[in-house]
Amino acid sequence: MSEIPETASTVVWQSSPPGSIYDYIKVASFSIGPDGLVDQWSWRAVDLFGITAEEVRGKDPVEVFMPAELRPRGHRHVAEILDGKEWTGLVPFRMPGTGGAHGLAEVYVMPSETESGDRAALCIVVDVRALRRIESDLAASQAIFGQSPFGFLLFGTDLTVQRTNQRFAAVFGGTADEHRGRTVHDYLSRAEADRMTASLRRVLETGESAIDLQIVGAAPGSSDRRHWSINLYRVHSGSGRPIGVAGIGTDVTRRHIAAREAASARRNLALLNEASARIGNSLDLETTARELLDVAVPGFCDLASVDLCQGLLSGDEAPPGRWSSPHAEGYGGGSAELRRVAFASAVSDAPLVATPACSPEGSAPTAVGAVHRYAFNSPCARALRTARVQSIPGEDGSLVQSTLAVPMVAHDTVVGLVQFSRTKGSEPFGERDVALAVELAARAAVCMDNARLYRREHERALILQRSLLPPGDPEAAGLDIACRYLPGNTATEVGGDWFDVIELPGHRTALVVGDVMGRGLRAAVAMGELRTAVRTLALLDLEPAEVLSALDEIARGLGTPSGAQQASRVAHKSRDADLSEVYLATCVYAVYDPVTRRCTFANAGHLPPVLVEPGEEALLLDVPPGMPLGVGGEPFEEVEVELAENALLALYTDGLVESRDHPLDEGLRAFRTALTNPVRPLEDVCDHVLNTLDTRHGEDDIALLMARIQGLPVEAVGDWRLPREPRSVGRARELARAQLITWDLEALVDTVELLVSELVTNALRYGEGEIRLRLLRDRTLVCEVWDAGLVQPRRRRARDTDEGGRGLQLVGLLSAAWGSRRTPRGKTVWFELALPDGDSTAEPTVEQLLSMF
Numbered sequence: 099m100s101e102i103p104e105t106a107s108t109v110v111w112q113s114s115p116p117g118s119i120y121d122y123i124k125v126a127s128f129s130i131g132p133d134g135l136v137d138q139w140s141w142r143a144v145d146l147f148g149i150t151a152e153e154v155r156g157k158d159p160v161e162v163f164m165p166a167e168l169r170p171r172g173h174r175h176v177a178e179i180l181d182g183k184e185w186t187g188l189v190p191f192r193m194p195g196t197g198g199a200h201g202l203a204e205v206y207v208m209p210s211e212t213e214s215g216d217r218a219a220l221c222i223v224v225d226v227r228a229l230r231r232i233e234s235d236l237a238a239s240q241a242i243f244g245q246s247p248f249g250f251l252l253f254g255t256d257l258t259v260q261r262t263n264q265r266f267a268a269v270f271g272g273t274a275d276e277h278r279g280r281t282v283h284d285y286l287s288r289a290e291a292d293r294m295t296a297s298l299r300r301v302l303e304t305g306e307s308a309i310d311l312q313i314v315g316a317a318p319g320s321s322d323r324r325h326w327s328i329n330l331y332r333v334h335s336g337s338g339r340p341i342g343v344a345g346i347g348t349d350v351t352r353r354h355i356a357a358r359e360a361a362s363a364r365r366n367l368a369l370l371n372e373a374s375a376r377i378g379n380s381l382d383l384e385t386t387a388r389e390l391l392d393v394a395v396p397g398f399c400d401l402a403s404v405d406l407c408q409g410l411l412s413g414d415e416a417p418p419g420r421w422s423s424p425h426a427e428g429y430g431g432g433s434a435e436l437r438r439v440a441f442a443s444a445v446s447d448a449p450l451v452a453t454p455a456c457s458p459e460g461s462a463p464t465a466v467g468a469v470h471r472y473a474f475n476s477p478c479a480r481a482l483r484t485a486r487v488q489s490i491p492g493e494d495g496s497l498v499q500s501t502l503a504v505p506m507v508a509h510d511t512v513v514g515l516v517q518f519s520r521t522k523g524s525e526p527f528g529e530r531d532v533a534l535a536v537e538l539a540a541r542a543a544v545c546m547d548n549a550r551l552y553r554r555e556h557e558r559a560l561i562l563q564r565s566l567l568p569p570g571d572p573e574a575a576g577l578d579i580a581c582r583y584l585p586g587n588t589a590t591e592v593g594g595d596w597f598d599v600i601e602l603p604g605h606r607t608a609l610v611v612g613d614v615m616g617r618g619l620r621a622a623v624a625m626g627e628l629r630t631a632v633r634t635l636a637l638l639d640l641e642p643a644e645v646l647s648a649l650d651e652i653a654r655g656l657g658t659p660s661g662a663q664q665a666s667r668v669a670h671k672s673r674d675a676d677l678s679e680v681y682l683a684t685c686v687y688a689v690y691d692p693v694t695r696r697c698t699f700a701n702a703g704h705l706p707p708v709l710v711e712p713g714e715e716a717l718l719l720d721v722p723p724g725m726p727l728g729v730g731g732e733p734f735e736e737v738e739v740e741l742a743e744n745a746l747l748a749l750y751t752d753g754l755v756e757s758r759d760h761p762l763d764e765g766l767r768a769f770r771t772a773l774t775n776p777v778r779p780l781e782d783v784c785d786h787v788l789n790t791l792d793t794r795h796g797e798d799d800i801a802l803l804m805a806r807i808q809g810l811p812v813e814a815v816g817d818w819r820l821p822r823e824p825r826s827v828g829r830a831r832e833l834a835r836a837q838l839i840t841w842d843l844e845a846l847v848d849t850v851e852l853l854v855s856e857l858v859t860n861a862l863r864y865g866e867g868e869i870r871l872r873l874l875r876d877r878t879l880v881c882e883v884w885d886a887g888l889v890q891p892r893r894r895r896a897r898d899t900d901e902g903g904r905g906l907q908l909v910g911l912l913s914a915a916w917g918s919r920r921t922p923r924g925k926t927v928w929f930e931l932a933l934p935d936g937d938s939t940a941e942p943t944v945e946q947l948l949s950m951f
Contacts, residue, residue: 123232124225130207132216134158134176146203146225147191159221163191165200175207179219182209188226202226249326249347252333257281257298260342269349271318286315297330301343307331313347325354359530366534369397373538378545381552383411387440390516390542396444398534399518401498403442404542406506406514408435408469410550434482435471436515438464445497445521456490456503456517478503478515485512487532497521502532504539508547516542562622572599574607575876576692578806580780582788584753585799593799594621594683595751596629600636603917603928605692605810605876608636611749611803612685613704615726628653628683628727639919642687642700643734646727650702653683653728682728686721686749690741693874695809697747698738702727705755705766708773709739710746716770745807746783748773753798754791765791780806816873822862830858830871834881837873845934846879849912856905857883857927864889867924878914879931886924 126142136159139151147154147163154162160172168190179185185207190200206222249266251259262277270277270285282298283291290313297308308330316323327350333342377389387404394402456478458470472479477488481503492498499522506514516539520527527535572579585593594614602608610632614625631652635645684704690697699707699719703726710716722735741747748769755765772790773783784804816837820826831851838847854871860883861869867886874880891906909916913929 124228126223128154128159128221128223129210130159130176130179130219130221132180132212132218134180136162137218143223146223163189165190176219179207179209180217182217184208204229246346249349251277251345251347253298253302253343253345255302255340255342257295257302257343266347269317286313290315294328297328298343298345301330301332302340305332305340312350323351324349325351362528362530365397366530369393369534370537372397373541377538377542378548381549383546383549384439386542386545386549387514388442390538391440391442394518394538395442398531398538399502400444400521400524401442401519402517403438403464404440404506404514404516405436405464405470406439406546407512408437410513410546411437411439435469437469438466441466456501478517481505482512482515485510487536489527489532492522499524500527502527502535504535506539506543506546508540508543511547513543513546513550559619559622562619562626565626567596568599573877574599574601574690574805575605575874576695576808576810577607577690578780578808580784580804582784582800582802584788593617594625595753595799595801596625597749597801597803598629598632599803600633602636602689603639603880603919603930604872604882604926605874605878605880607690607692609688609690609747609749609803609805610636610685611704611751611801612683612727613751613753613799613801614683617799624683628685632685632687639917641736642689642698643736645687646685646700646702646724646734649685650725650727650730650734654730682726684726688747688749690805690807692808692810692876693815694740695743695807696738696740698736700724700734700736702734703729705750705752708748708750708770709741710748710773710775711742712744713775716748716773718766718770741807743807743809746773746780747805747807749803751799751801753800754787754802756798780804810874810876814875816871818871820858820869820871822867822869824862826862826869827855827858830854830869833871834873841875843875843879843934846931849931850879850881853909853912853929854881854883856909857881857929860891860905860927861885861887864891865924875933877933879933880928881931882926882928884921884924884926888920888925890918890920890925891927 124142124146126146127140128136128143129138131137135156136154137156139149139154144150149162158176160169160176164172175185175187185205187205189203189205191203204224204226206224208220208222210218210220212218246263247265249269250263251266252261254260259277259280262274264274267274267277281291282294285291286294294311294313297311300306301308308328311328311330313326313328314323315326327348329346330343332340333344335341373390373393376393378386379389380386383406387406390404391402456472456476458464458472464470472482477490481488482505485505485507487505488503490501490503492500498519501517501519504516504518505512506516516535518527518535567583568581572581579599581597581599583595583597585595594616596610596612596614598608598610600608600610610629612625612628612632614621614628616624628649631649632645635648640648683702685702686699686704686707687702688697688699688707699721701721702724704723706718706721706723708716709719719737719739721737724734725732750769752762755769756762757765768791769787772787778786784802787802788800816833818830818833820829831854834850834854835847838844838850850873858869858871865885865887870882870884872882872884874882906916909929914932916927916929918925918927
């Protein structure tokens with residue numbers, strides 16, 4: 099070989115077909131002639147040593163390749179080789195292109211013979227670096243296949259298994275060698291195997307790796323579904339030729355279960371959060387049940403129903419403790435009476451009964467609104483008795499897979515039953531689902547129990563409020579009355595505003611409107627105490643100013659602690675101040691006389707009455723406001739006003755005319771405008787006022803009392819003055835008889851003559867000044883006898899020896915009512931009789947008459 103061809107600089111290690119061992123092991127050769135000099139030099143030697151044939155041919159190889167310190171030993175070995183000995187050893191050499199760095203070659207020298215019979219040698223050289231790389235590659239391959247904790251497969255280009263590791267064989271059985279030649283169809287279901295095959299083919303064709311390919315299957319001999327995460331990548335030869343696809347499989351079943359549980363937990367938390375926001379927005383039981391099902395279907399289950407105890411819906415008090423006795427009242431051998439109040443379904447044609455095991459007695463489907471019972475041995479009845487969840491599996495052929503019968507328990511009381519059902523194809527209920535079902539039912543149960551308590555308290559509050567207000571439409575002589583009451587606290591519908599219409603002697607009427615400062619039940623209680631006090635004071639027939647003065651003293655007494663509280667008054671000054679404030683109130687008290695059509699007003703810090711006379715604009719009466727009740731220290735003034743026939747008088751509280759959105763003056767102006775020219779019926783006038791004014795109902799209580807002035811006609815009044823002499827008694831009887839005959843009241847003549855004679859006689863005997871007799875005919879007949887004396891008559895029991903003292907006893911027996919009152923110039927004694935066409939007073943019995951003697 100005289101010179102190196104031009105292709106020597108581009109020589110490659112492989113000249114054999116791809117896949118040869120020479121692709122990996124770098125082998126070079128050269129020969130030594132009989133003279134110990136290099137005579138042949140291969141192209142691979144050129145590449146390995148970086149020395150051309152011209153540079154080395156004819157030279158001593160020891161001098162060319164070996165370091166100086168090793169050359170003596172090298173000459174000895176060359177001499178021995180030429181003597182016919184073989185030699186193998188490691189020889190350092192200078193590496194080409196590395197600035198003098200040394201490499202290490204394994205040299206195998208074989209003695210040879212030339213044509214002339216001279217001794218020569220053939221040298222085979224292997225780069226030790228390539229051998230070390232092969233050893234490392236083999237060790238890595240063995241580590242992956244033999245020591246990897248993951249399942250490992252190597253697929254050939256035909257997508258059959260070429261090699262597996264022991265981890266894979268441990269899962270799918272047999273030894274690693276027994277899996278050679280298999281395909282993915284031998285391990286997976288058809289659908290999963292087709293998906294895996296498609297992924298293998300795509301990786302082999304494109305070279306793009308498949309990361310975290312999720313495969314579901316079951317190991318041989320097991321029915322447990324396993325989840326694997328598969329990573330696929332293409333494998334190449336040393337020359338870059340694709341030779342297959344490697345796959346690493348990791349069992350991620352636990353991770354999948356954990357992820358599913360985490361997703362379930364997040365779903366449950368989301369459901370609970372939604373339940374908190376949506377359940378209990380209403381205090382209506384049926385609405386709360388529907389809110390529960392709106393949350394549960396379809397987010398938690400496919401079918402659901404709610405049954406509530408009939409006693410809860412009818413307003414009966416729930417029994418204390420759990421309904422644990424099957425023989426308790428209301429069970430009748432089965433469950434208590436229940437009413438289906440809600441049903442929801444996420445599937446079409448869903449049955450009203452989720453499972454036959456919980457069918458009501460009679461096995462008829464339970465529609466919403468139906469009342470039913472569950473059989474004693476049914477799971478639903480057992481859930482109600484024990485207050486524990488019952489899991490009910492679905493039956494063959496049924497749409498339902500499983501059902502949870504969950505009792506609705508609030509404060510150790512079962513208020514109903516909710517059934518959650520999932521249809522076949524849905525995930526079955528787990529322990530977390532049972533806990534969630536119990537929580538959902540419990541939240542709804544608490545809301546329903548709150549609704550029950552609210553309804554009970556609401557009814558009690560309404561009873562209290564109605565008991566404190568006049569029943570029905572009040573009636574009064576000479577007045578057409580209409581009234582409205584709207585509490586500001588819509589939660590309890592009770593408040594501190596009140597109105598009253600009180601009948602007084604002589605067909606007079608007291609009109610009262612008041613407002614206790616504060617709201618709610620405490621204000622209502624204070625209002626009731628003040629209203630009772632007003633009625634008591636009104637029956638004493640005091641003047642309006644006197645009534646308010648006495649009421650002021652009562653209000654201050656109600657707000658002042660007593661007894662032990664009084665001893666610690668200084669220490670609890672702020673608390674006592676708050677207590678006193680509850681009983682601060684404003685009030686207007688008016689007394690109307692239908693005979694004179696005059697009305698006397700007294701005001702304790704309240705808004706002025708409004709008067710509308712026919713054809714005139716509404717005006718505010720100038721009544722001195724005075725101080726609110728409970729403040730004390732200031733007297734109250736009276737104002738007397740003569741009212742025109744058909745005039746309209748309105749008493750009201752500030753909730754009607756005042757709000758945060760407009761000032762009081764604007765509200766009063768709007769109120770007066772709404773009352774101008776009230777020609778419609780009085781009830782319509784009230785509705786018009788409430789509909790016209792911007793009352794902002796809910797901010798404060800509203801009380802409105804309206805009266806249209808009628809007055810007693812002149813022909814309904816008999817009024818006479820009698821001199822102070824004995825014959826006036828007979829004259830009084832004659833006048834009374836004549837007047838009663840004129841009124842067609844002959845049936846009352848004898849009784850009235852007798853009673854008038856008694857009262858006039860007493861006026862002559864015990865009174866002073868001129869005597870006045872007055873008869874008033876309206877819904878009843880009233881007789882009044884006036885005189886200037888200040889001594890009030892007193893009814894007493896006469897002794898057997900007394901000749902007198904039985905007159906007032908007789909008046910009390912024969913009249914419907916009697917009494918006396920002070921007047922500015924004396925006193926008035928009166929009695930009242932029912933008209934013959936009304937509820938006539940029964941004649942006194944003989945025993946009653948004899949009891950006077």
